[in-house]
Amino acid sequence: GAGVSQSPRYKVTKRGQDVALRCDPISGHVSLYWYRQALGQGPEFLTYFNYEAQQDKSGLPNDRFSAERPEGSISTLTIQRTEQRDSAMYRCASSPGTANYEQYFGPGTRLTVT
Amino acid sequence: AQKVTQAQTEISVVEKEDVTLDCVYETRDTTYYLFWYKQPPSGELVFLIRRNSFDEQNEISGRYSWNFQKSTSSFNFTITASQVVDSAVYFCALSEHQGGSEKLVFGKGTKLTVNP
Numbered sequence: 756g757a758g759v760s761q762s763p764r765y766k767v768t769k770r771g772q773d774v775a776l777r778c779d780p781i782s783g784h785v786s787l788y789w790y791r792q793a794l795g796q797g798p799e800f801l802t803y804f805n806y807e808a809q810q811d812k813s814g815l816p817n818d819r820f821s822a823e824r825p826e827g828s829i830s831t832l833t834i835q836r837t838e839q840r841d842s843a844m845y846r847c848a849s850s851p852g853t854a855n856y857e858q859y860f861g862p863g864t865r866l867t868v869t
Numbered sequence: 870a871q872k873v874t875q876a877q878t879e880i881s882v883v884e885k886e887d888v889t890l891d892c893v894y895e896t897r898d899t900t901y902y903l904f905w906y907k908q909p910p911s912g913e914l915v916f917l918i919r920r921n922s923f924d925e926q927n928e929i930s931g932r933y934s935w936n937f938q939k940s941t942s943s944f945n946f947t948i949t950a951s952q953v954v955d956s957a958v959y960f961c962a963l964s965e966h967q968g969g970s971e972k973l974v975f976g977k978g979t980k981l982t983v984n985p
Contacts, residue, residue, distance in 0.1 A: 844912075
């Protein structure tokens with residue numbers, strides 16, 4: 756079946772612009788996660804949804820970052836007033852339930868802020 | 870706080886050699902889960918295994934095996950008879966079962982290169 760998809764795959768933006776990154780989870784997966792991965796590092800947690808409820812946003816670095824999942828399926832991660840330090844790979848993952856099921860990752864969006 | 874340490878930054882082996890990737894974790898919780906993911910050069914993250922803290926049995930899947938030892942807080946991964954296609958970055962990760970948070974905490978990864 757179809758895996759997690761993300762769009763765009765690559766995004767180049769100028770400093771100060773807003774960007775919206777989209778994640779389409781595996782059909783039927785109730786949990787959705789956003790991570791950020793710097794080069795040479797493991798993914799770092801940003802936020803987590805159970806259905807449409809944002810259960811944990813402790814990893815969002817500051818208030819320029821926000822995420823939503825209004826209908827419990829597709830999610831959008833928005834970064835306002837981008838800065839160069841926001842450049843990274845942004846990964847989305849989904850899992851079939853709670854209780855620490857395995858998370859299946861999408862291909863990621865490579866964000867470059869110039 | 871949760872922490873995952875993969876002390877080996879890079880490993881290089883010759884095809885058909887066995888190789889073990891180390892993972893040491895820290896957690897205060899008694900219930901937790903451990904994972905391994907593979908990130909090949911193409912960049913995707915591929916799930917390999919999930920283990921809960923109550924199951925210390927070793928697991929074998931083809932050429933892959935995992936050794937979980939609570940006494941040393943380790944969850945090591947062995948590839949037997951390595952192949953060039955095993956070349957990738959391998960990440961160990963930990964999640965705790967508390968407070969409704971399902972986040973994975975990843976180590977920094979071990980880059981494995983298998984040379985022909």
